[in-house]
Amino acid sequence: MTTYRPITIAKIESGIVIDHIPAGKALLISQVLGLNALARKTGDIIAIGINFDSKSLEKKDIIKVENLSLTRNMLNVVALIAPIATISRIEAGSVTEKHKVEVPDDVGDVVICPDRFCITNHEQVPCKFFVVDKNPLTLKCHYCETEFFGPLIRYKEKN
Numbered sequence: 001m002t003t004y005r006p007i008t009i010a011k012i013e014s015g016i017v018i019d020h021i022p023a024g025k026a027l028l029i030s031q032v033l034g035l036n037a038l039a040r041k042t043g044d045i046i047a048i049g050i051n052f053d054s055k056s057l058e059k060k061d062i063i064k065v066e067n068l069s070l071t072r073n074m075l076n077v078v079a080l081i082a083p084i085a086t087i088s089r090i091e092a093g094s095v096t097e098k099h100k101v102e103v104p105d106d107v108g109d110v111v112i113c114p115d116r117f118c119i120t121n122h123e124q125v126p127c128k129f130f131v132v133d134k135n136p137l138t139l140k141c142h143y144c145e146t147e148f149f150g151p152l153i154r155y156k157e158k159n
């Protein structure tokens with residue numbers, strides 16, 4: 001028998017909480033967003049919870065980042081990796097804003113084209129992809145027009 005275990009994770013006074021991340025994806029999101037490097041630069045706290053019990057998902061991950069606002073690009077990364085994630089903004093210890101992420105129509109330089117002959121894998125050209133299907137997430141390279149999904153979607157990790 002499994003019982004629901006309520007979770008607590010370091011509370012932050014201001015910043016953002018990324019909740020409802022599919023279990024196992026929090027570290028990838030952190031690496032693609034470069035949160036580790038960011039924390040080293042700013043001195044702010046990042047709390048990452050992995051494999052928590054969830055009422056809506058079976059298991060989930062959660063990320064809290066002190067004093068961070070997500071840029072549009074960062075939000076897009078979260079939406080690609082965790083399409084049902086929710087983002088909460090925390091100010092003075094309270095949630096002031098909460099919304100679901102939205103999978104974007106195109107993707108910038110955060111994914112690697114799987115075609116090894118693609119120009120992006122040989123020259124300093126920033127990658128660009130179109131989202132041709134949101135479920136399952138399917139991308140098409142702007143340059144070589146290769147379409148790919150699932151495990152072929154590899155992200156550029158910053159740290």
Ligand SMILES: [Zn+2]
Binds near residue numbers: 118
């Ligand atoms: Zn390509």
